[in-house]
Amino acid sequence: MKRLLFALLCLFSLTARASEPVATTADATEAEGFQPGEMILHHIGDSHEWHWFSLGEDHYTTYLPVLAYRAGHGVSAFSSRELAEGKTYDGLKLEHEHLVSEDGAKVYDFSITKNVASLILSAAVLLLVFTAVARGYAKRGTEAPRGIQSFFEPIIVFVRDEVAKKSIGPKYERYMPYLLTVFFFIWFNNLMGLMPGGANLTGNIAVTMTLAIITLLITLFSSNKNYWAHIFATPGVPKALLPIMIPVELIGVFVKPFSLMVRLFANITAGHIVTLSFIALIFIFRNIGVAPVTLAFGLFIFFLELLVAILQAYIFTLLTAMYIGGAVEEHHDADYQMGGGDGATPAQVH
Template sequence: MASKSLKLLLALTFGVFLTFGTKSLYAQENPAHTEGEHAEAEFNAGETIIHHVLDSHEFHFFDMGDFHATIPLPIIVYSPERGLSVFSSSKFEHGHAAYEGYKLEENKIVAVNADGSVNEEAKVYDFSLTKNVVQMFIGVILLLIIMLNVAKKYKVRGADSAPTGFQNAIEPVITFVRDDVAKPNLYGKHDKYLPYLLTVFFFILINSIIGLIPGSANVTGNIAFTGILAVVSLIIILISTNGHFWGHIFWPPGVPFLVKLILIPVELLSIFIKPAALMIRLFANMTAGHIVILSFVSLIFIFGQMSTVAGWGFTPVSIAFSVFIYLIEILVAFIQAFIFTNLTAVFIGQSFEAGHAHDEHGHHNEEIFL
């Protein structure tokens, strides 16, 4: 009961934060004109939503007048003409100022001339730590802390002792991944692949949960992040293949010759389509949730442009829907971690299975989740 209350409080805080955070951002991007002039610029929901979803060089929490609650991140850039430069992203003043010959334009660091114009000829190699990268490191550290503490308890108390504390939350998840993901799909080789599957599951889950905290980065909604996970899975799938697998790829049995000519390129493409599906599925689902929440919040300002009363009147409705979707996103974080891990296990199992019965079982699992 206490856990549900905590989640509800966190979700409500998130909704309120988005409401006023979006309002302050809108006010910042559309400042008042000179004295005696009052012009209200049109609210652009698309730009505001993309601003929150995309990566950046700082953690932005809220604005209050001229005060910006942010955590600047280090800028590390190298140019053959200018050498190495290391400084804080706060020097850019949220994209309004240049520093050491560099400027932030559309969240990209570019070289500028003395007059502030962009230097198209200068090459810039950006090694900066963005909020996605920093948060991913935080996710790795949390994963290590959690797992090492749980492993230490098993080492001290023994594997046969009843779990205590945080073990009660972690052990059922580990057992679930082993019994319902690894064993049914890896045909006796589950112990070999279980460490990777558990790492992928908890890494995706931790980063997805952290991404729901106001002001944090949507790491699992970044195509580069999901792409790297998919590439790692592809490498493991290819390493696990055997002659039976490649025989089915280059010479599908039981089909006419002309059909083989069609199936061979299709089967070759399927090797890369499978991890691509993993990449796009995770990226799309995690990004969509954040966009839906921000869309409900943006409705406040869209109605507010019609009428101030309508804007304030719709605020409770918008926050209620935002809180509801936020709670759904907590569930989605677990579901997407499970689906990515389960499909990875299915694809690995298909790479070394050696029987028609196994083929049918693998394709059945694939159809369920795809």
């Protein structure tokens, strides 16, 4: 994936440089009309409006509410339509999708942006879907599931048996609500981000950071004395090495959620960039012969992203369960011996 991104960036660079010496004034004007970098960044970034698509000169956009507070000016509430195309309204304007005040005053932006609207929409979808699933269980009890219930039950059972039970152990039930919420929240938003006009919510590092922080807090508040004993008195490590090991173990506590945050953010964002880059090649070369090739590769990456959508949800949930399992695990003498009194190996103890 990294090599593919690097190759595409080089291709964009070479294409731009090759066209400069021979471009006429009209060609230069036409080339300046399409900026692939700006198009891609606009798609993967947040904004104060939700642009769905364009047909010729017509743009189909939903303008979202702008809510801002400035000291000495109070609260400003209006539609983002007032700020479209670089306009200024009530002393406010948008600079690279950041709300700024003309007089330089500090602006506290509480607007309903594209990502916030997508978050609300996905939460509503999750509530509707799983309310229907819950009604199905309440109505049919232990009978064979039907409809939407029959689709989600195998996935829920998989998360319970293959993720929660195996990673956390006997105490898994109390963490199932969070694990299921994380799994379906990430999966649904990954899929919604692949829809035309969809927001790149799980490709927003603020969202992935929030999920990682929640995982960290649950892990720390669920931890027992054995978890902290392993950090401050690592079994089997000579006491002389503890001054080195303790900082390493403490750093590891925060590196784990950091890796969760970056992994989800990077994988989802990279998929969007690669797909859009292939599509942008059509407009860069301005040759219809390029279209079938770039569209084929773009569709391949798109269908690959459908797999990545559920895979990233699974990985995030699995690692979360593993971190929680390490925090609630009870001490076993056999963990630090070649075998227990009954001949059990460390793997068999678990």
